[in-house]
Amino acid sequence: MKFAERFAGLIGVVLFLGLWEIAARFGWRNPAIMPAPSQAVWMALATIPPLTLIEHVAISLWRILAGFALGASAGVALGIAAGWYRPVALISRPFVEILRPIPPLAWIPIAIVWFGLGEPSKIFVIFLGTFFPVFTSATRGMASIHPSILRAARTMDVDGVRLLAKVAVPAAMPDIATGLRIGFGLGFGVLVAAELIAAGRGMGHLVMEARQLGQLGISVFGIFLIGLVNLVADQQLAAAIRRTVGRWHRF
Amino acid sequence: MAAAIEIGGLAKNFVNDAGPPVLGAVDLTIAENEFVVLLGRSGCGKTTLLNIVAGLEQPSAGIVRVDGAPVTGPGAGKGMVFQQGALFPWLTARRNIEFAAVNRGVASEAAGKLADELLALVGLAGSEHKFPFELSGGMQQRVAIARALALDPKILLMDEPFGALDEITRNEMQDELLRVWAQRRKTVVFVTHSIWEGLILADRVLVMAPRPGRFVLERRIDLPRPRRRSDPTLVALYDEIWTCLRGEP
Ligand SMILES: Nc1ncnc2c1ncn2[C@@H]1O[C@H](COP(=O)(O)OP(=O)(O)OP(=O)(O)O)[C@@H](O)[C@H]1O
Ligand SMILES: [Mg+2]
Numbered sequence: 001m002k003f004a005e006r007f008a009g010l011i012g013v014v015l016f017l018g019l020w021e022i023a024a025r026f027g028w029r030n031p032a033i034m035p036a037p038s039q040a041v042w043m044a045l046a047t048i049p050p051l052t053l054i055e056h057v058a059i060s061l062w063r064i065l066a067g068f069a070l071g072a073s074a075g076v077a078l079g080i081a082a083g084w085y086r087p088v089a090l091i092s093r094p095f096v097e098i099l100r101p102i103p104p105l106a107w108i109p110i111a112i113v114w115f116g117l118g119e120p121s122k123i124f125v126i127f128l129g130t131f132f133p134v135f136t137s138a139t140r141g142m143a144s145i146h147p148s149i150l151r152a153a154r155t156m157d158v159d160g161v162r163l164l165a166k167v168a169v170p171a172a173m174p175d176i177a178t179g180l181r182i183g184f185g186l187g188f189g190v191l192v193a194a195e196l197i198a199a200g201r202g203m204g205h206l207v208m209e210a211r212q213l214g215q216l217g218i219s220v221f222g223i224f225l226i227g228l229v230n231l232v233a234d235q236q237l238a239a240a241i242r243r244t245v246g247r248w249h250r251f
Numbered sequence: 252m253a254a255a256i257e258i259g260g261l262a263k264n265f266v267n268d269a270g271p272p273v274l275g276a277v278d279l280t281i282a283e284n285e286f287v288v289l290l291g292r293s294g295c296g297k298t299t300l301l302n303i304v305a306g307l308e309q310p311s312a313g314i315v316r317v318d319g320a321p322v323t324g325p326g327a328g329k330g331m332v333f334q335q336g337a338l339f340p341w342l343t344a345r346r347n348i349e350f351a352a353v354n355r356g357v358a359s360e361a362a363g364k365l366a367d368e369l370l371a372l373v374g375l376a377g378s379e380h381k382f383p384f385e386l387s388g389g390m391q392q393r394v395a396i397a398r399a400l401a402l403d404p405k406i407l408l409m410d411e412p413f414g415a416l417d418e419i420t421r422n423e424m425q426d427e428l429l430r431v432w433a434q435r436r437k438t439v440v441f442v443t444h445s446i447w448e449g450l451i452l453a454d455r456v457l458v459m460a461p462r463p464g465r466f467v468l469e470r471r472i473d474l475p476r477p478r479r480r481s482d483p484t485l486v487a488l489y490d491e492i493w494t495c496l497r498g499e500p
Contacts, residue, residue, distance in 0.1 A: 149336070151307055152337040155307070156355070171340070
């Protein structure tokens with residue numbers, strides 16, 4: 001992105017925060033209900049020790065990465081298998097189609113029963129958020145490989161597992177990469193909900209706990225923080241995709 | 252001259268296709284190093300015929316022999332160039348060619364050398380590290396030709412390889428192909444919609460008619476290459492082929 005375009009985006013952010021700030025400062029709303037952004041940040045930094053803050057971010061990131069790693073591996077592996085082997089598709093498709101529209105949050109009660117109140121239940125919910133978009137994109141990627149690519153490979157005596165590993169999977173990589181990015185975003189999206197499950201730490205916990213204590217400023221700060229961390233993480237993922245698949249595919 | 256390809260009584264019906272056969276009992280013998288062009292309107296079965304010869308598709312009846320042996324599947328003895336989109340987009344030009352060479356058992360170092368040689372042959376030295384999306388349509392087809400040659404096939408099957416190119420590039424590619432063919436003699440079966448393309452390239456032109464797919468006209472062209480479109484023999488042949496194609500139902 002050009003510098004001028006980035007700058008334009010920055011104007012939008014500054015404008016939005018500025019208006020909010022003014023609205024809150026001039027008593028347009030009760031600060032206990034709608035604190036100004038500057039008050040929110042100041043309040044959070046004054047109340048929460050820096051190390052605790054880092055801990056909140058780190059534990060959330062760890063849960064997301066664990067849930068994402070599991071969901072992405074399962075989604076990619078199963079999606080590729082379903083996109084390539086017809087029996088796998090016939091068996092897994094209806095099953096996935098039934099579960100896919102269910103919001104990951106609906107699983108929280110079941111997750112607690114299955115996995116308890118510790119880390120596994122939170123990771124499970126993020127796993128669900130990640131798995132389905134990754135699975136769907138991988139399957140679609142495999143199904144939409146240009147037939148000439150597979151034919152050309154067969155004229156080179158490439159078939160069987162080699163055809164799958166050396167030709168079909170690389171050909172489906174752009175769709176798989178897109179699925180990973182969508183899956184990561186959705187996994188992050190269910191984080192706050194996952195951390196409602198009796199979490200003692202984490203960014204989602206920070207938001208909820210502050211609200212219960214009536215420190216709405218800290219909740220607002222927590223939401224900013226989640227957005228910011230997500231933005232940075234997503235940028236890293238996008239950059240990794242650009243460096244690999246992006247070298248030969250225009251997204 | 253020995254027969255490179257023998258096609259006998261070749262018929263094809265697709266399973267879920269109720270119409271008349273796509274190919275009905277086609278016979279054709281192609282000599283070694285002969286350049287044969289198949290011409291015909293869209294849907295007359297040219298690609299189907301080529302795919303069966305390549306071993307990518309099974310015939311409903313009849314037989315194809317390459318060098319006397321029945322074709323049972325695709326294999327490195329038969330190189331194929333597709334209309335477009337068949338290069339591996341995740342590999343550079345050079346790696347696309349290496350991939351083919353390695354699959355016919357060339358050691359990776361020798362494959363790299365072969366790739367450079369073939370890139371030079373098709374006039375692409377200097378573009379070896381480009382990915383397909385960074386190459387023009389004409390350059391992509393040069394890589395596709397080089398890749399097919401990397402299999403060192405005895406026969407080269409080409410399915411409208413220049414069909415997606417503009418006329419200027421297309422004419423240049425025809426000259427290029429003839430130059431390459433002069434250096435590495437192959438038996439070529441070349442499918443096209445363009446009558447002129449057939450006349451400029453072929454030792455023999457076969458005109459196909461649809462449903463059932465069959466040959467309705469066969470003309471040998473013994474003129475030396477490069478040929479000029481103004482050549483009276485070619486002009487007369489053009490009229491004859493056009494009349495034949497237009498006369499179809
Ligand atoms: N897999 C298939 N299943 C059913 N019918 C098919 C299949 N492939 C081709 N056909 C039919 O066979 C006929 C010949 O197709 P083919 O692709 O061989 O034609 P073509 O001469 O190569 O046409 P074009 O010049 O447009 O490429 C067409 O009527 C087509 O609809
Ligand atoms: Mg065709």
